[in-house]
Amino acid sequence: MKEISELNLPEDIRYTKTHEWAKKIGKTIKVGLTDYAQNQLGDIVFVELPKIGESFSKGDEFGNVESVKAVSEIYMPVGGEVVAVNQELESTPELVNQNPYSEGWLIELKPTHPAEWDALLDKAAYLVELKG
Amino acid sequence: MNEKRGASGLILNEPLLWEKGSTGRCGISIPKNDVKTSPLDKNMTREGPGFPDLSEVDVIRHYTRLSQWNFGVDTGMYPLGSCTMKYNPKTNERQASLKGFNESHPFLPDALSQGALELIYSLENFLKEITGMDAVSLQPAAGAHGELTGMLLIHAYHRARENQRSKIIIPDTAHGTNPASAALCGYQPVNIQSGEKGILTAKSVAAIMDGDTAGIMVTNPNTLGLYEEELPEIAEHIHEKGGLVYCDGANMNALMGILKVRDLGVDIIHLNLHKTFSTPHGGGGPGAGPVACTKNIEPYLPIPRIVKKDNGFRLDEHHPESIGRIMTFYGHFGVMVKAYSYILSLGAEGLKKASRYAVLNANYIKEKLKDTYHLPYDRPCMHECVFSDENHRSYHVSTLDIAKRLIDYGFHPPTIYFPLVVSGAIMIEPTETESKEELDQFVEAMKAISDEAREHPEYLKNAPHLSKVKRLDETAAARKPCLCG
Amino acid sequence: MVGVQSIDGLFPTIPEKYKLKNTLNLPPPLTEWELDEQMEQLAGKTAVSPEYSLFLGAGRYDHYIPSSIRYLLGRSEFSTAYTPYQPEISQGTLQGIYEFQTLITKLLEMDIATASHYDGATALAEALLISLRKSKEKKSVAVSSLVHPHYRDVVKTYFSPTEYEIVEIPFTKEGRTDLDRMDSIENLAGMALQSPNFFGVIEDLKTAGEKIHGRDGILIVSFTEALAYGILKGPGSSGADLVVGEGQSLGIPKSFGGPGLGIFASTNDLMRSIPGRLVGKTRDADGKMGFVLTLATREQHIRREKATSNICTNNGLCAMTAAMYMASTGNTGIRVIAQQNHDKAEYLKQELKSAGFTIPFDGPTFNEFIVVIPNGQNTYQRLLNKKIVAGLPIEKYYPQLKDHYLLCATETVKKSAMDDLVRELAS
Known part of the structure; x- marks a missing residue:
């Protein structure tokens, strides 16, 4: 397992206390799992994601990721409607382990309240959480 | 016996059932039919379910070989915590x-x-x-x-x-x-x-x-x-x-x-x-x-x-x-x-004796191993005791490695990673049917593994060495499930 | 060593006031020889063939079990092992169960099967719950009134703490489920029927499947007589989504009703929703083929209250037995044995008809059927005195069917015994 100093935590995205990341892409937001989360879970074997068109509030559980011997829920960093899901994960869930910030993304959403973005953590604040 | 109990013997490979046999063989004596046959509507039937055809000796050898790849209570001590793997009297x-x-x-x-x-x-x-x-x-x-x-x-x-x-x-x-x-x-x-x-x-x-x-x-x-x-x-x-x-x-x-x-x-x-x-x-x-x-x-x-x-x-x-x-x-x-x-068979006294010996055996193991393995709750235990891998983590050896290495010593591993309240739990339930000699051998094996963890951690990391198969890829099994042949 | 003077000091954490002062009031211990004697005496108080001539089925069936299977079950490496949590020293159980899963998918023409469930009824109850969990908003399931009455009872028990509704579908004059009656029921997540059903009649699964699928529901097919699929098409070929039933006929003794073998098979689509253990094929560190328990994240020890079921210990050794039986009969043997079951039951049916008895339901049957025995209760008792058990009276379950009896004839029933039955019934 990686030490905190070994984690890849990009500057240009935001984080949640429940270890999701969020990235603005125009008017939508892409969501995935942080390097810390994927490392803690170990080899991911299955990812369950919502259907396009489903809506959730901030903090709602929208799916889960499974390793061989654990299941972890994933939560909405901000509220919104799901506009895309990463279909690749159906056949290659290991992308979440390999490239959590690129090919391993989970969903893309259209935020209901764009202001919720501001409450998300930046890298420094997330690091504080991890060390906490 | 001073030797380590685990040894490698001749284990026979055995294919899957449907890789054996030949059409027309049958491993069951077909009863004689003393009434006239009466066909079912063809729309409802088929040419059988597609099982392989095997002879009786094919079937007997298949399952006898499979059984030899298994470890049961009759094979040896099976201290699987919370499962009470005591000897099962044949009567x-x-x-x-x-x-x-x-x-x-x-x-x-x-x-x-x-x-x-x-x-x-x-x-x-x-x-x-x-x-x-x-x-x-x-x-x-x-x-x-x-x-x-x-x-x-x-x-x-x-x-x-x-x-x-x-x-x-x-x-x-x-x-x-x-x-x-x-x-x-x-x-x-x-x-x-x-x-x-x-x-x-x-x-x-x-x-x-x-x-x-x-x-x-x-x-x-x-x-x-x-x-x-x-x-x-x-x-x-x-x-x-x-x-x-x-x-x-x-x-x-x-x-x-x-x-x-x-x-x-x-x-x-x-x-x-x-x-x-x-x-x-x-x-x-x-x-x-x-x-x-x-x-x-x-x-x-x-x-x-x-x-x-x-x-x-x-x-x-x-x-x-x-x-x-x-x-x-x-x-x-x-x-x-x-x-x-x-x-x-046991009667009232026998049942009481069973419980007492189960508790005695668990306490014996707890006392014998507590200087070697970390014991999170050092109190009088009942029928089982729970250790952890805390003393061994610095050698980059985990509970899983210790458990797998026990197989090479000829013992079934204890329950591991449960209860969840103890990180890296090793839960040992010896039961009343193990003799003192058996318990002592188990203790010796656990101590030897602890020494190996310090001196040759790779023995543990790659264990078991003597079993029919090595550690199996559970990740691949779960990612692309193959549940039938 | 353990820090106490005597064995009595072993329980320091139990307060004295709770410790028993007297020994338990149980019979004195027996030697093995005394036990043999006592158990033989007890076992002797139960009616079995050949002293009795039994025409009983209805969920437990009399079939020949070859000695080879009893012998193999004596391999204590199978019977004295636990659930295969340590795959390196459990490959025997694991490969055996993988083969069982495979043979069951062939028998039922389904994609996957679990390592076993408790019995047919508990498997059916869990299958119905899956259909409701899957659909989320729907709250009802339909269950045919020709599903074994005890299975329906178990379903009711499992459903009692929930708010889900079970609607029973009546039967037709043919002795089949009246599928047209489904059309008026709203909000159906799934539909369960049994084939061959409790009257022994083979159901029209295809039509049932079309109807429930047209309403976006799940088709659950149940069975009590697994051997029927030695010759019948598997329910999977008619569009069943879940197939659940009892595998006792596959080499397992009747044993007063248990242990039997719950069979649970499904389509690939429902793989992550089904309960219980699954064995999967994989490779070891050297690249050698091997087997492990897999998809464990569905299960209680990982998902706890969110698990697909609470099942842990299942009926593993019974699954091994069934696999041994299917391996022994093979494709050729199971077909012949299944055909013989049908032949015997048809012979008995025809002989009864010729003797003037009414066969009230004319749908096709496998090895069981219903007959009307006039003045049934007296006749049944009269035959009992002659050591013939003339099937099962079903009025208790279907009050409108007075004097209706469910008869069963398997490959173990001789023509002479059937002739005796008909003669005694007619006399």
Whole structure:
């Protein structure tokens, strides 16, 4: 397992206390799992994601990721409607382990309240959480 | 014997069933047909299910080879915590295969199944005596099925009082079956942490027990192998608010003839006949998970009940408040025959001795290994003790590695990574049927592995070395499931 | 060593007031020889063939079990092992169960099968719950009134703490489920029927499947007589989504009704929703083929209250037995044995018809059927005195069917015994 100093935590995205990341892409937001989360879970074997068109509030559980011997829920960093899901994960869930910030993304959403973005953590604040 | 017990012998490879045989072979003697054949409508039939055709010797060799890849209690010590892998006396198998038991049909009129009914009735009485409870149903098929039955009883009890409740208290040391059984009855499990001593405190239970909580599910001794000292007081708090106390009796092997759980304030308990009463586990069942309860819960027990009348024993279905039927017929009768034989063979003194020796053996292992392995709760234990890999982590060796290395020494590994409250748990339940020599060899093996962890950690990391297969890729199995050939 | 003077000091954490002062009130211990005697005496109080001539089925069936299977079950490496948590030393159980899963998928023409369930009834109850969990908003399931009455009872018990509704579908004059009656029921998540059903009649699964699928529901097919699929098409070929039933006929003794073998098969789509253990094929560190328990995240020890079921210990050794039986009969043997079951039952049916008895339901049957025995209760008792058990009276379950009896004839029933039955019934 990686030490905190070994984690890849990009500057240009935001984080949640429940270890999701969020990235603005125009008017939508892409969501995935942080390097810390994927490392803690170990080899991911299955990812369950919502259907396009489903809506959730901030903090709602929208799916889960499974390793061989654990299941972890994933939560909405901000509220919104799901506009895309990463279909690749159906056949290659290991992308979440390999490239959590690129090919391993989970969903893309259209935020209901764009202001919720501001409450998300930046890298420094997330690091504080991890060390906490 | 000074040598390490694990050795490699000649193990034969064996293909999958359908890679053997040849069309037209048959491993069963086909009965003669003494009536004329009468074809079924062709639209409904097919040319058979596509099984391979094998001869009797093909089948016998196949399964004999497969059996040699397995480790059972008859192979060696199997200290799997909370599973009570004691030796299974062979006479029990013989009794269960008697024609009058084995071939009896569940729909025979009662008058023609008196032997079976009498056996069930007597075994229910034995379990009443052992637990101190008022009534027993032997029907549940396994421990988890007994838990579900128990939860249904609690649900029916509160419904009859027009006081249905939504929550149930479950300690952090519980088996996963507990919350899952409760959830099947619609209860929201409320997690409660055990105290510093590794047991529940009455204070923490009192703090969360309320009028919307149906009761508590508690395992005693708990999965740390510790006796729940405050259970009577906990039961008082639960009863005060109208709740019921459910005891998971998976660990009853520590208590037979020592105390009666009824006296601790328990309202319902399930037992595992395949653990405590030595009917073998079968590589994953069949087991039996009878439930015992107090008088006020008896009306809700599943039907049918076995009753004794002047003219003999009967299956009785007229219990309007019953939760209903929980299995097609009256449970796993074949398993009951073995448990009944076990109790008859041991008698009261024998059962008590079994529990005492189970506890003695666990304490012996605890004392012998506590200087080598980290013991998170250094207290007198009951039938099992829980260590962890904390002392060995600095060598980058984990519980899994220690467990796998034990295989090379000829022992089945203990239960690992459970209970969840101990990180890297190693849960050892030696049972009463292991001799002192056997326990000493196990202790020596554990100590030798500890030395290896320090000096040759790679021995552990790559273990087991002597088994038919090495460590298996569970990730690949789960990512691309291949569940049939 | 353990820090106590005597064995009595071993329980310091148990307060004295709870410790038993007296020994338990149980019979004195028996030697093995005394036990043999006592158990033989008890076993002797139950009616079995050949002393009795039994025409009983209805969920437990009399079939020949070859000695080879009893012998193999004596391999205690199988029977004295636990659930295969340590795959390196459990490959025997694991490969055996993988083969069982495979043979069951062939028998039922389904994609996957689990390592076993408790019995047919408990498997059916869990299958119905899956259909409801899957659909989320729907709250009802339909269950044919020709599903074994005890199975329906168990379903009711499992459903009692929930708010779901079970609607029973009546039967037709043919003795089949009246599928047209489904059309008026709203909100159906799934539909369960049994084939061959409780009257022994083979159901029209295809039409049932079309109807329930047209309403976005799940088709659950149940069975009590697994051997029927030795010759019948598997329910999977008619569009079944879940197939659940009893595998006792596959080499397992009747044993007063248990242990039997719960069979649970499904389509690939429902793989992550089904309960219980699954064995999967994989490779070891050296690249050698091996087997492990897999998809465990569905199960209670990981998902706890969110698990697909609470099942843990199942009926593993019974699954091994069934696999041994299917391996022994092979494709050729199972077909011949299944055909013989049908032949015997048809012979008995025709003989009864010729003797003037009414066969009230004319749908096709396998090895069981219903007959009307006038003045049934007296006749049944009269035959019992002659050591013939003339099937199962079903009026208890279907009050409108007075004097209706369910008869069963398998390959173990001789023509002479059937002739005796007909003669005694007619006399």
